[in-house]
Amino acid sequence: MATAGTVVLRTPRRLAALSWRRLFAHSSFVAGAAIVAGVIAAAVFAPALAPFDPVEQAFTNQLLAPSRAHLFGTDEFGRDIFSRVIYGARIALVVGVVADGIAALLGVILGVISGYFGRRVDAVIMRTVDVLLAFPYLLLAMIVVAILGPSLTNAMIAIGIVYTPQFARVVRGAVLQVKEEYFVEAARAIGAGSVRLLARHVLPNILSPIIVMATLTVGFMIVETAGLSFLGLGASPPTPEWGSMLATGRSFMLTAPWIATFPGLAILVTVVGFNLIGDGLRDLLDPRLRGAR
Amino acid sequence: MLKFIRRRLLQLAPVLLGVSVLVFFGMHLIPGDVAQLLLGDKGTEADLQRIRHQLGLDRPVYVQYVRFLAGVLRGDFGISIRTRQPVMWEIGQALPVTVQLSLAALAFAVVVGLLIGVLAARYPRSALDTGSMVGVLVGVSMPVFWTGILLLLVFGGMLGWLPLGGIIDGSLEYRRITGAPLLDGLVAGNWTIVRSSVRHLVLPAVALGSTAMAAIARMGRSTMLDVLGLDFIRTARAKGLAERRVVSRHALRNALLPVVTLVGLQLGLLLSGAVLTETIFALPGLGRLAITSVLARDYPMVQGVVLIAAAVFVVANLLVDVLYVYLDPRIRYE
Numbered sequence: 262m263a264t265a266g267t268v269v270l271r272t273p274r275r276l277a278a279l280s281w282r283r284l285f286a287h288s289s290f291v292a293g294a295a296i297v298a299g300v301i302a303a304a305v306f307a308p309a310l311a312p313f314d315p316v317e318q319a320f321t322n323q324l325l326a327p328s329r330a331h332l333f334g335t336d337e338f339g340r341d342i343f344s345r346v347i348y349g350a351r352i353a354l355v356v357g358v359v360a361d362g363i364a365a366l367l368g369v370i371l372g373v374i375s376g377y378f379g380r381r382v383d384a385v386i387m388r389t390v391d392v393l394l395a396f397p398y399l400l401l402a403m404i405v406v407a408i409l410g411p412s413l414t415n416a417m418i419a420i421g422i423v424y425t426p427q428f429a430r431v432v433r434g435a436v437l438q439v440k441e442e443y444f445v446e447a448a449r450a451i452g453a454g455s456v457r458l459l460a461r462h463v464l465p466n467i468l469s470p471i472i473v474m475a476t477l478t479v480g481f482m483i484v485e486t487a488g489l490s491f492l493g494l495g496a497s498p499p500t501p502e503w504g505s506m507l508a509t510g511r512s513f514m515l516t517a518p519w520i521a522t523f524p525g526l527a528i529l530v531t532v533v534g535f536n537l538i539g540d541g542l543r544d545l546l547d548p549r550l551r552g553a554r
Numbered sequence: 555m556l557k558f559i560r561r562r563l564l565q566l567a568p569v570l571l572g573v574s575v576l577v578f579f580g581m582h583l584i585p586g587d588v589a590q591l592l593l594g595d596k597g598t599e600a601d602l603q604r605i606r607h608q609l610g611l612d613r614p615v616y617v618q619y620v621r622f623l624a625g626v627l628r629g630d631f632g633i634s635i636r637t638r639q640p641v642m643w644e645i646g647q648a649l650p651v652t653v654q655l656s657l658a659a660l661a662f663a664v665v666v667g668l669l670i671g672v673l674a675a676r677y678p679r680s681a682l683d684t685g686s687m688v689g690v691l692v693g694v695s696m697p698v699f700w701t702g703i704l705l706l707l708v709f710g711g712m713l714g715w716l717p718l719g720g721i722i723d724g725s726l727e728y729r730r731i732t733g734a735p736l737l738d739g740l741v742a743g744n745w746t747i748v749r750s751s752v753r754h755l756v757l758p759a760v761a762l763g764s765t766a767m768a769a770i771a772r773m774g775r776s777t778m779l780d781v782l783g784l785d786f787i788r789t790a791r792a793k794g795l796a797e798r799r800v801v802s803r804h805a806l807r808n809a810l811l812p813v814v815t816l817v818g819l820q821l822g823l824l825l826s827g828a829v830l831t832e833t834i835f836a837l838p839g840l841g842r843l844a845i846t847s848v849l850a851r852d853y854p855m856v857q858g859v860v861l862i863a864a865a866v867f868v869v870a871n872l873l874v875d876v877l878y879v880y881l882d883p884r885i886r887y888e
Contacts, residue, residue: 407580488697493849494845507703514707521703533692
């Protein structure tokens with residue numbers, strides 16, 4: 262079935278092949294790194310950068326157009342949109358890292374078990390993965406949020422779960438191939454147990470597809486969690502989350518278009534940054550993953 | 555080919571069974587009592603008991619699942635808590651809207667994406683190539699819901715060229731045949747309906763299709779570049795074929811395969827994006843039905859929508875695989 266994550270990995274390059282010099286010679290990686298560094302800086306120094314409190318309401322300042330005092334204008338509660346966008350970077354980064362972490366962790370556990378132990382365990386895990394991949398992403402996320410209850414944390418968990426099958430497939434493919442290598446056989450021959458084999462020999466050698474996959478998906482996870490918030494299943498007001506800011510912006514689209522414009526721009530810039538980094542890492546570590554998404 | 559399709563259809567059965575198990579038991583994990591939801595605040599304890607008994611909620615969970623599955627096989631997904639209509643009827647109303655939207659988005663993505671990809675590959679390192687690849691990067695990264703809002707703002711609000719949402723002008727009446735207004739208008743030969751539904755379809759289709767369009771353009775460019783460097787292209791040129799014919803007949807045909815794979819990968823994103831697009835453009839499709847049902851805790855409806863959406867998704871993937879076999883004579887799934 263032609264579903265996402267059906268990428269077959271043959272000989273992923275070793276992580277050791279990656280040097281800072283090669284990374285910094287790659288123009289899209291450098292551009293992406295610069296953008297993401299900017300977003301991280303905005304998140305870290307938000308209190309210093311934001312001129313106003315992101316949640317404080319000021320009813321005399323409702324729906325002001327962008328001006329020198331309010332660079333991005335104000336929303337229907339008179340809150341400064343520039344400050345909210347800056348603080349939103351914190352949420353977006355946490356969302357990206359946590360959701361990606363959940364997907365990578367679960368995916369690696371399932372993929373390693375499936376690929377290394379094979380047979381029935383493999384069959385059970387892979388059939389479950391097939392079932393999960395039969396759901397359109399956002400619909401699966403909506404069910405998970407419906408079960409857990411709508412909140413930003415649960416939206417992150419949901420998106421992490423939605424991406425787990427893709428990680429599991431990529432990791433399984435990599436494990437299947439690494440476990441046939443001579444050095445694994447040699448280690449087994451001198452009596453290494455499964456745990457030692459996995460931790461010392463298999464895992465370090467499948468890191469590069471995991472890293473490439475993780476950077477390529479961060480952007481999508483940020484967008485999809487914002488999508489859940491946009492639908493009312495994620496962050497709740499007055500949290501300065503970009504997706505829920507867009508949802509309010511939609512109601513004022515014709516009268517105050519800046520409310521929806523700037524959070525959307527912030528999502529776009531952040532995602533472009535992560536995608537450029539992902540493209541760069543993929544080119545250097547795993548050219549075969551090209552076109553996986 | 556028929557044997558391949560039959561075998562693939564048989565493989566779908568366990569996957570869909572798995573989906574039904576996951577959805578059914580998932581819904582049972584949600585706190586809340588369906589009987590209570592149905593009755594609202596008015597019900598007495600006796601009423602609640604009666605409803606629970608009627609719906610079989612007093613039976614063990616696995617019995618409920620078997621009954622649910624038997625209903626699904628008969629096309630009976632139960633009654634919606636929110637609208638009190640049969641779930642299947644509501645889905646029947648919404649599905650054609652989503653199918654129409656997704657197909658329009660897909661058509662936009664494939665046609666425009668391939669066009670950009672081929673042109674960029676035809677003139678590599680030109681301003682056209684660089685410009686379109688920057689556009690592609692932005693397109694892949696734009697959230698569907700933001701694209702939708704911007705399109706509405708510019709073409710609906712500021713320029714006033716296209717309507718601000720809905721599937722057809724409210725004042726128009728037409729005979730429902732398929733439920734997809736564009737198709738119904740075409741079938742009935744009613745051009746007012748066709749024109750109105752096309753005007754309503756353009757913006758949502760472009761918004762929904764833009765991510766896939768960008769991905770297809772990128773993939774189309776790189777495979778075209780690969781193919782254009784191959785020996786048989788040189789041969790085709792050497793025997794004096796017009797460049798246009800070389801590109802359209804020889805190169806494009808061979809560059810299509812990875813694009814078909816990509817379309818398969820994009821289908822899931824397209825169906826997900828439909829939820830957001832339908833919300834922004836106020837389209838009464840499956841995606842909007844899904845989100846209103848989740849927010850209203852209308853479990854029978856959520857179950858039905860998710861099962862149908864998953865079925866549509868896997869069948870669409872099957873179609874992509876079949877297309878793949880059709881396009882590449884080297885592949886034989888036996």
